[in-house]
Amino acid sequence: MAIANLEPGLGAATIESWGGKVAAFGSNQTVVDKVSPDMMHLIDPHWYRFPPMNPLWHGLLGFTIGVLGFISIAGNGMVVYIFTSTKSLKTPSNLLVVNLAFSDFLMMLCMAPPMVINCYYETWVFGPLACELYAGAGSLYGCVSIWTMTMIAFDRYNVIVKGIAAKPMTINGALLRIIGIWLFSLAWTIAPLFGWNRYVPEGNMTACGTDYLNKSWLSRSYILIYSIFVYYMPLLLIIYSYFFIVQAVAAHERAMREQAKKMNVASLRSSEAANTSAECKLAKVALMTISLWFMAWTPYLVINYAGVFENASISPLATIWGSVFAKANAVYNPIVYGISHPKYRAALYQKFPSLACQPSPEESGSVASGATTACEEKPSA
16 A cells, blocks of 8 residues: 555665565566576576575575675785785795685685676576686685695694604795696586586576586586595595694693603793694694585585485575585685784784784794694693
């Protein structure tokens, strides 16, 4: 009644448009109806069974991705800038940190703006080629991130477990690792462009990813083998590295306690050595970052496996949360390093005083240094 009495204008037009969308949500239309004709050959018949998603979900998704994109682009851009412009942070180990932040920066720079626009239109509006490029970018940057984290774990293993017997990583060694990571990731990214699987719209039609609903074993094999090399293998290698890192730290602690007993003192540590050493701190930071990575990408892996193994329960709404969790990974790293990296915090405070918490005086020493000494100190329980 009130709507009918409104004068024609923006408010009435907006309400009428919104009412039309809600009406469509409750009708016999499908989630595929808004897809452009040039995209129809990419749509799996599975999605024709689902009605249009409630416009509120699209609005919520667009807002969430927009916020995550802004935080990630600003945060990772700041990490790259500070690590590359601060002399004390220019170490071989920190090149891996920069590569991780750079990959996350590019991921959200390439993926957040298109997804916000598509959420507004409630479907993919950029055509098949952009869909392939979008999905390929997500695959490339995700693969680069996890293998960079794996290289960070190997570096910590080399420094902490092997100690002074370890061969220190050089600038050239770090650059070779980074180049290898990008080439390896690029190979997996372009494979679907040459017929081994393909890139298609997700169930919500606002993002694109791998075709996990294709029933051919050629297509399924890509998902399964990709998950081995880009999920399970890095996970196992990281668990292996951190198992021995923790074991080495525990053995060092035990040796220090026994030495203190022999000397009849409460502790061998001075007040200045009460904190964990720089290398142990980086191990904690890297472990936290990696844990967040697997928390972010596991839902997307589950969605892909559900499609591969013909689970009919997978819905467009489920694909939304898989996309959000995967992209949110790019937000975690600058936050983790901002909290846990003393020299990064100190540099952030100097360059952007309003954005950083000043480190305490005792927090000296980089947690991402290229030192080759073993983990020397760890606070008492």
